[in-house]
Amino acid sequence: MLKFVKNYMDSISGIEVYPIISLLxxxxxxxxLFLWVFTAKKEYIQTVSNIPLENDNQNQTEK
Structure with a gap:
């Protein structure tokens, strides 16, 4: 099976560019993502990190 796949892939011209594109x-x-994390404002990070806690407090007061 592996020999068939290798022979089939070798017959396709230009296929070597696809792994390079996917890696890039x-x-x-x-x-x-790394750049966004280090340039994000601290206030925004704090606000977003408190969202689950705010939703949990709302759920507890509704019960």
């Missing part, structure tokens, strides 16, 4: 997309996503 993967790496680029995490670079952008």
């Amino acid at each position: 997309i993967f790496f680029g996503f995490f670079v952008v």
